[in-house]
Amino acid sequence: MERTLRDWRAITVFVGPALLLFVVILVVPIVWSLGYTLTEGSVIAGFHFVGLSNYVRLAQDPAFWSALWFSVKYAVLVSAGQVFFGLMLALLYSFYLKRSSVLVRTLVFLPVVLPTVAVAQLFVKLFAIAPQYGFLNSFLHAVHLDDLVQPWLGQGGSAFWVIVVMDVWKAMGLYAVLLYTGLMDIPEDTLEAARLDGAHGWKLTQFIILPLLTPVIVTSLIFSLNGTLKVFDSVLALTGGGPGTSTTPLTLYMYKTSFSYSQYGYGSTIAVALTLLCMIVSLIIIRRSREN
Amino acid sequence: MTTRTAALSALLVLGTTLAAPVTFLSVQNEDQGATKIIGELAREYQKTNPASPYTYQNAPQTDLAQKLQLLAASSSLPTVYNIDQPALLGQLYKTGQAADLEATFKKLGIYNTLNPAAVALIKRQNDGRLVTLPLELNIEGFWYNKAIFAANGLKEPRTWAELVKDAATLNAKGLQPFAASGDQKWPLTRLIGGYAARKYGYDVMDRVKAGTLKLTDPGFVEAARAVQDLGKKNYFGKGVNTVDYATAVDQFLQGKAAMIYMGSWVLSDFNDAARNKIGTQNIGLFNFPAVTGGKGSTNDWSLNTGISTAVNQKFNDADLGNWIKYVFTRYGNKALAESGMITGFTVTQTPRNLPVLTSLTQTKLKAVKNGYLWFEANFSPKATSVATDNAQLLVTGDITPQDYMSKLQDALK
Numbered sequence: 001m002e003r004t005l006r007d008w009r010a011i012t013v014f015v016g017p018a019l020l021l022f023v024v025i026l027v028v029p030i031v032w033s034l035g036y037t038l039t040e041g042s043v044i045a046g047f048h049f050v051g052l053s054n055y056v057r058l059a060q061d062p063a064f065w066s067a068l069w070f071s072v073k074y075a076v077l078v079s080a081g082q083v084f085f086g087l088m089l090a091l092l093y094s095f096y097l098k099r100s101s102v103l104v105r106t107l108v109f110l111p112v113v114l115p116t117v118a119v120a121q122l123f124v125k126l127f128a129i130a131p132q133y134g135f136l137n138s139f140l141h142a143v144h145l146d147d148l149v150q151p152w153l154g155q156g157g158s159a160f161w162v163i164v165v166m167d168v169w170k171a172m173g174l175y176a177v178l179l180y181t182g183l184m185d186i187p188e189d190t191l192e193a194a195r196l197d198g199a200h201g202w203k204l205t206q207f208i209i210l211p212l213l214t215p216v217i218v219t220s221l222i223f224s225l226n227g228t229l230k231v232f233d234s235v236l237a238l239t240g241g242g243p244g245t246s247t248t249p250l251t252l253y254m255y256k257t258s259f260s261y262s263q264y265g266y267g268s269t270i271a272v273a274l275t276l277l278c279m280i281v282s283l284i285i286i287r288r289s290r291e292n
Numbered sequence: 293m294t295t296r297t298a299a300l301s302a303l304l305v306l307g308t309t310l311a312a313p314v315t316f317l318s319v320q321n322e323d324q325g326a327t328k329i330i331g332e333l334a335r336e337y338q339k340t341n342p343a344s345p346y347t348y349q350n351a352p353q354t355d356l357a358q359k360l361q362l363l364a365a366s367s368s369l370p371t372v373y374n375i376d377q378p379a380l381l382g383q384l385y386k387t388g389q390a391a392d393l394e395a396t397f398k399k400l401g402i403y404n405t406l407n408p409a410a411v412a413l414i415k416r417q418n419d420g421r422l423v424t425l426p427l428e429l430n431i432e433g434f435w436y437n438k439a440i441f442a443a444n445g446l447k448e449p450r451t452w453a454e455l456v457k458d459a460a461t462l463n464a465k466g467l468q469p470f471a472a473s474g475d476q477k478w479p480l481t482r483l484i485g486g487y488a489a490r491k492y493g494y495d496v497m498d499r500v501k502a503g504t505l506k507l508t509d510p511g512f513v514e515a516a517r518a519v520q521d522l523g524k525k526n527y528f529g530k531g532v533n534t535v536d537y538a539t540a541v542d543q544f545l546q547g548k549a550a551m552i553y554m555g556s557w558v559l560s561d562f563n564d565a566a567r568n569k570i571g572t573q574n575i576g577l578f579n580f581p582a583v584t585g586g587k588g589s590t591n592d593w594s595l596n597t598g599i600s601t602a603v604n605q606k607f608n609d610a611d612l613g614n615w616i617k618y619v620f621t622r623y624g625n626k627a628l629a630e631s632g633m634i635t636g637f638t639v640t641q642t643p644r645n646l647p648v649l650t651s652l653t654q655t656k657l658k659a660v661k662n663g664y665l666w667f668e669a670n671f672s673p674k675a676t677s678v679a680t681d682n683a684q685l686l687v688t689g690d691i692t693p694q695d696y697m698s699k700l701q702d703a704l705k
Contacts, residue, residue, distance in 0.1 A: 043365035044383045129531035131539050131548075151531030154474070155688060243474075243533045244685035259358040261674040262380065 030275070036268035047265065054269040063245060064270065067253040071229055071277070074164065074249060078231075079224040081168035083217065086175025091205065093176065094183045105180070109173035116170070120237030123166045127152035156246025159239050163247060167234055171227075175220050182216030183209070218289040225281050229274070250274045312611040313345045315370035317360075319353040319599060325560065326427035326598060326635075329627045330372075333619040344615055353599075357673065364389055371607045375424070375600050377673055378417055384602070385423055391605040394422040400617050405624065409663060410597050410636025416498070417600075417669055425620070426636020427627075428598030430555040431657055432482065432666075433579050435562075437570055440467060440550045448578040450590070452487065452518060455581050459527045462550050470522065471549035473540035474533035477680035478668070480519065480687055482553055482594070485667025486580035487515035490588035494664040500704075501670045507701040508694075516686060516693035518583075523687025533684045545569055553580075556634065556653045557598060563632060563647050572648050577656060593656070595663035597636050671704070678703040 005011070037054050041047035058064055089108060093101040111119055128134030129151045133141060137149045152158045186209065194208045210217075232251040235241060241248035241256075248256075250270060258267025314334060320327040327348070334346035349370060351359045357377050363369045369389050375381050384390040394411075397403040410426035418424070434455075441447070444462060449455040459469035472479045488496050491511040499505040506512075522528060529535070529549065541561050544552040545568045552558075562568055562575060579590045603616070624637030632650040634657065646654075668676040679700050685691040691699075 042383075043361050044380070044387060124534075128534065130529060130535050131543065149530075151534050154531045154533035154684075156685075156690065242477075242681060242684055243688065244681050244690065246685070246690075256677065259361075260677065261672070262357065262361065262377075263674070 033268045033271055036265050037272055038265070040263070040265040042262040042264055050265065054266050057266060058269050058273060063248075063253060064250075064273070066245065067248050067250045067270075068273070068277075070160075070247065071231070071249040071251075071274075074160070074231060075225055075228040075281075077164050078167045078171075078228045079221060081164065082171045082175050082224045082228075083179075083220050085168060085172040086220065087179050087213075087217070089172060089176035090179035090183055091209075093180050105173075105177065108176055111170045112174045114170075116233040117237045119166060119170050120234055123162060123238060124153065127162055129154065153239055154243055156243055159243065159247050163235060163238055166238065167228065167231070170234070171224070175224065178220050178223075179213065179216055182213050186212050214289065218285060222282055222285050225285070226278050229278050229281065250277075312343050312607075312609075313347060314372065314607075314612070314615055315347045315349060317349045317351055317370045317373040318601075319351060319356055319374050319376075321350070322348050325557070325631065325633065326601070326627065329623060329631065329633070330427075330619060333622055333626065334615070337615060337618045341614070344611060360384075367606070369604050369606070371604050371612065373602055373604065375602050378600075378669075379672060381418060381423055381600065381602060385418075385421065385605075388605050390423050391603040391608045392421060392423065393425065393603060396603070396608060396613070396616065397422075397620075400613050402617055402621055405621055405637050407636045407638060409595070409660070413595055413597055413663055413665065414600075414636075417665060424597070424600040424602050426597040427601055427623075428557060428596075429634050429636045429657065430557050430596050430598060431634075431653055431660070432486075432553070432555040432594040432596070433577050433656070434551050434553050435544065435558070436551045436576050436578065437544070437547060437549075438574050438576050439570065440547065441576075448576065449581050451581050452490070452583045456518075456522070459522065459551075460525075463525065463527060468529040468543065468549040469527040469551060470529075471535075471540045471543035471552040472528045472532055473535050473537045474528065474684055474687060475536045476540075477683055478666075479537075479540065479553060480523075480532075480683040481667045481679050483519045483522075484512075484515045484683070486553075486594060487518050487583060488512055488667070489592065489594070489664050490580060490583040490586040490590075491515060493587040494589075494592040494662040496588075497665060497667065497670055507697045507704070512697050513693045514583075516696045519683075520686050520689065520693055524689050528687065532687060542567065555594075555596065559632060559647070559649050559653065562649055575649060577649075577652055579656075589661065591659065591661035593660045593663060594666060595660065596666060596669075675700065675703040 036047070038049060038051060039047040040050045040054070093105060097104055124134075126135045127137075129137055129149070133149070136152065140146065140148045150158065152162055190208065190212070191204070194204055199207060230251055231249050232255070235247055235249055235252055239247045241252045245253075251274065254267050254270040254274065257263050257270060261267075316327065316330060316334070318327040322328065322331055331346065331348055338344060338346050351374075353376065356374060357380060360369065360373065360375055360380060364384055364387070367389070369384070375384070375390075381390055385392075394403070397406060406422075407426060407429060410429050411422055414422055414424050414426060436448070440462070441458075444465060444467075446458045446461065449458050462469045474480055485497070488511060491514065492499070492505065496505065500507060523532065529543070535543070540549075540552065541554070541558060543549040545562070547570045562572055579593055582588070582590055603612075620637060624635050624639045625641050627633040627635045627637075628639050628646070628650070629641070629643045632647040634650065634653055668679050671679060682691055682696050682699055686693065686696045
């Protein structure tokens, strides 16, 4: 094995194609994009060098900071929700439903495979106010709570929570399955020994299950945080970033800047900021988990 | 020249002659509005000129600018294309991908088929150049439900104060005064633009462009406040920001709202008997009312020529000239006769039975003293976005009129 790893020809044959693909698909566009951040212009008018002015503009742009704040706020809440409810569901499958959990697992997993646009349409209808009341407003009206009837998606505060609820609901099934497989890997002997020592319920979860499940939880968190920091489709389909720009994450701001406003250089600068954010979050989580 | 070279040259010449297809990239469906009329005329032309086959391509309006940029970057723009960004069109003109239509139409001897008022509007929007076709000539105003007005003892309002008073009367009786699509956003900014035009005069946005007026000036803040007040009093109905275009039009056509501010392109929806439950005879139109102390006149109307449509200069040869001549000398008559559309092309045969609302619009158009463009017509895409996005927050009271206008003024820089 060691001899094979020292053989540069073997390395070239085994690693080369994958490395080449990685470089062409990932590294080249990132470097290319980095180059764009130093320019201003469009594909038609041409690009010209502007130095670091896009970075200066980024630091002074209130729309960028508000999009960044939205992305972070959203990512923290949704990731926490997805992994927490995923964990609760996994524990439910494993300890209460046991062998009969197949149907429930399938049902909870169903939204994961549904297209985001379809799920968003469903939520638009659930929270609608015009032309007809959606489910929630109809319910409030039926129980004579008309004062609470409101345009849930038409005002920034409530629209944010609708997006959070939708994305937690949509993805918790995936994390439930991931964590459930982690639970399956915990040896029954260990659990049995803990039970004999008097650990039951929350104590068993706290001292045995959660520590053994930590690697899977950390992986889930990295997946979830990176996915939620890059949220695009659910926001676009549900609110389009509005009302105003109150539900605009970095990704949507980057997209609009590049493709609607034709400011490719500045759009790339926002993309670089987003990449850095994802890298920092991943590094923090990996480092913390290693320390533990 | 060898036989082989001669044969090759002949093939090339033949190929050039044969390959003169005309492609139209449109945001409309093929059976809709101007795209339908152009498609029918192009296919008619194709029957006698098989060397000019016509093809239609569709692009959603939200992706149009992006698609055009990618096509233009690879020099692959189609023959005729919709374009919704004047700045982008200016760049395409400079890079030889958009034709000077004044020169083209004059060369073909058909410049007199263009309505001078429509030409002037296009030139105002495009630095004095005629670079798009006036496929429509739309007038904008408040369309109202005559039955609802009569039942509540209301008359067409002449001033903004009367309009607000009428709205209050309707609202007090449980009727929604205005239908508006806050989801589309622009129906809200149109009201701010209209108010500003009455306050400062029809050339208000040209003065903003020239820098002699600032959007933070008191008249603009007053305009934003006036529109915000309508929103705060719920005159646009509940959840205005979630109401899409079709829903807003349906609210009006089902008698659920008394008024809607809209351009005359909406006539195709009004003339659709399946959607219109209140009847075309029951619909009236009044201009944006006067405002206190305003310099603008109610003889000035907001006009536009529909979604801009340009011709690719790269294909602007004799073959395309023949196609243009055939299609656009017939376009005005056909659009009016078949769809009741008012266009920027002269009409030589007026149909006997025009739809009632088309006649009404024509009458109003004839009386126009000065035309003005919509609020964001001179704005960059970024400033347009700032204007429309924040209008949603304005009508819900989440941003003050001062903040709205100062954000917009900043975006103009």
